[in-house]
Amino acid sequence: MEIKESESKGIWILTLNGVMDAHTSPNIKTKLEAGIASGKTKIIVDMKDVSYLSSAGAGALLAGLTASRKKTGELRLCSFQAGVKDAFDVMGFSKAFKVFTDLDKALDGF
Amino acid sequence: MDTQKISKVTPTLAEELSRYIRLLAKAGKGLFHKHLYKPLVYAGWERQMKYNDSKFIMARIDEARSDLAKLNTIGPLCKRLISQSLLESASSLGNSSIFFLDRIGSIPVLAKSEEGVEFVSIIKDPLNEFNLENQTKKEKTFEDKLETISNQELTDALSPIELGKQEVRVKIQKEALALFNQISIFSNKGDIHRCRKLIANYLIHYAEQEDNNRDEVEKVIQALENRSPGFALELNDFIAIQLYYSIFSGISEGDLKKAIQGIRKYAFTFQGNPDIKYFMEIDELEGKLQAVITKKDLWKQLRKENI
Numbered sequence: 001m002e003i004k005e006s007e008s009k010g011i012w013i014l015t016l017n018g019v020m021d022a023h024t025s026p027n028i029k030t031k032l033e034a035g036i037a038s039g040k041t042k043i044i045v046d047m048k049d050v051s052y053l054s055s056a057g058a059g060a061l062l063a064g065l066t067a068s069r070k071k072t073g074e075l076r077l078c079s080f081q082a083g084v085k086d087a088f089d090v091m092g093f094s095k096a097f098k099v100f101t102d103l104d105k106a107l108d109g110f
Numbered sequence: 111m112d113t114q115k116i117s118k119v120t121p122t123l124a125e126e127l128s129r130y131i132r133l134l135a136k137a138g139k140g141l142f143h144k145h146l147y148k149p150l151v152y153a154g155w156e157r158q159m160k161y162n163d164s165k166f167i168m169a170r171i172d173e174a175r176s177d178l179a180k181l182n183t184i185g186p187l188c189k190r191l192i193s194q195s196l197l198e199s200a201s202s203l204g205n206s207s208i209f210f211l212d213r214i215g216s217i218p219v220l221a222k223s224e225e226g227v228e229f230v231s232i233i234k235d236p237l238n239e240f241n242l243e244n245q246t247k248k249e250k251t252f253e254d255k256l257e258t259i260s261n262q263e264l265t266d267a268l269s270p271i272e273l274g275k276q277e278v279r280v281k282i283q284k285e286a287l288a289l290f291n292q293i294s295i296f297s298n299k300g301d302i303h304r305c306r307k308l309i310a311n312y313l314i315h316y317a318e319q320e321d322n323n324r325d326e327v328e329k330v331i332q333a334l335e336n337r338s339p340g341f342a343l344e345l346n347d348f349i350a351i352q353l354y355y356s357i358f359s360g361i362s363e364g365d366l367k368k369a370i371q372g373i374r375k376y377a378f379t380f381q382g383n384p385d386i387k388y389f390m391e392i393d394e395l396e397g398k399l400q401a402v403i404t405k406k407d408l409w410k411q412l413r414k415e416n417i
Contacts, residue, residue: 022393026384054400055373056393059382086409087400090268091377092318 002049003031011110012040013103017049020057028057032064032075041073044106048079058093065097074098078106118222119230121303122347124215127230128208129355130237133244135204136362142200145240146207146233150196153232157193164202167191168209175217185223188213192229207233216303245391248361252395255366256402261411264403267367268374268412282316286323293330302338310349317375349379350387357395373399 001018012035018024032043045061047053065075078100080088088094100106116123134142150156171187174180188210195206210229213220220226256264289312296304309327316322335341353376360368373396380386403409 021397022384022390025382029382029384052397052400054393054396055377056382056384056389056396059377059380062381063383083404083409086413087403090409090412091374 001027003028008107009110011042011044011107013044013046015046015049019052020050020060021052021054022056025054025057025060029060029063032060033067036064036067036071036073039071041068041071042110043068043073043075044103044110045075045077046079046103046106047077047084048081050084051081053084053087055091055093058088058091062093062096074110076100076106076110078103116227116231116234119214119226120221120344121215121306122344122351123230123234124211124221125348126351127233127237128211128215129351130241131204131207131211132355133358133362134237134240135201136359137240137244139200141240142204145236147196147200147203149232149236150192150203153228155189155193155229155232156196157190162194164191164195164198164206167194168206171209171213175213181217181219182223184213184217184220185225188220189225189229216301245358248358249395249398252361252366252369253398255361255364256398259366259402261406261408263366264370264406264408265412267370282319282322285312285316286326290326290330293334297334297337302334302341305334306341306345306348309345310352313379314349314352314375317378346380346383347387350376353379354388354392357392369395370399 001016001020001024004015004017006013006015014028014031016028020028035043043064045064050057061075061077068075076098079102080099085094085099098106131146134145167187167190171184171191174183174187191206192203192210195202210226214226214230215221289308292308293305296302296308309331313322313324313327331342331345353372357369357372357376360366360370360372373392376388376392377396380389383389403412
């Protein structure tokens with residue numbers, strides 16, 4: 001899984017590309033936790049190039065959300081592919097997150 | 111496979127082996143013979159002379175358990191139990207082995223005893239070997255059965271429990287209260303094993319409920335962790351073992367609903383924590399499940415039912 005980083009208006013943006021499962025999610029979790037520990041607590045994860053998401057992947061995002069909230073931050077998700085979003089909803093994870101249709105909307109009012 | 115020598119049997123290992131024996135019992139006589147009976151016979155645990163029957167020895171063990179002066183007799187009695195059951199029948203050996211492992215998990219002195227450690231050292235590798243073979247087979251069975259499951263069955267299996275209903279919330283509150291009371295009683299008695307079982311059952315049962323008092327339960331877990339370091343880790347392993355067993359016994363019994371619900375409960379309970387037991391194995395099964403849902407084009411329908 002490829003992880004691209006960028007920053008906009010003090011918000012840390014991670015753009016993920018590939019499959020998020022038990023093999024790849026520990027890396028994402030570590031990346032999120034390290035960033036949050038260094039003070040990057042406002043985060044957007046752009047999911048547009050994620051083609052598969054298992055519970056392990058969703059759990060890594062949830063761990064990032066919990067860690068950011070502990071530091072009064074926030075983790076938002078955006079640009080899900082339709083099938084991936086359906087799986088995310090069915091697994092019941094979407095209730096925990098603020099999910100946006102695109103990056104601009106996620107950046108709005110952060 | 112872990113072939114390291116052990117000096118003490120952890121409750122998690124005892125629980126794991128106990129679950130493997132249950133799965134082994136469902137796998138047929140030949141495998142039971144190969145992975146449990148033979149290793150014990152080859153290790154010299156079979157005795158030619160008949161003692162009293164195994165049920166009588168079990169009663170003596172539980173009697174000794176409540177008498178401090180007899181605690182050290184439990185190890186030799188358990189060994190005698192296994193020796194006796196080897197002469198009786200496969201089901202007697204299975205029951206006696208599960209009984210022994212259960213007592214190892216709940217009686218600290220037995221977990222460190224020569225007999226407890228020897229028993230586990232004998233059966234650990236053969237049972238792990240069985241489990242690896244069984245897991246590969248059952249993953250294939252799961253995949254095959256998913257191919258033939260009807261859309262309705264799959265939808266039912268993934269349907270959530272009615273989350274918002276007042277009576278459900280009231281029931282959970284009552285159960286939580288009962289749980290905290292029971293934990294308090296067993297914690298005061300120093301019965302950490304029972305506390306672990308109670309919390310595990312509660313968390314598994316209400317894994318998907320939003321309003322499942324998780325914060326209060328976490329406080330109880332932290333208090334027990336302070337009292338007995340390692341409690342939280344053992345609890346997670348314990349829950350993972352229960353769910354793993356539930357998933358694989360569901361597959362063995364052809365009960366896909368049980369298997370699918372186990373996968374969901376694992377996801378909700380552990381939320382992607384890679385340090386939890388069976389993280390990779392269960393992710394693999396979830397991958398197969400998602401592939402079938404995609405192939406049958408059921409995401410939209412499931413989404414409607416779940417939101």
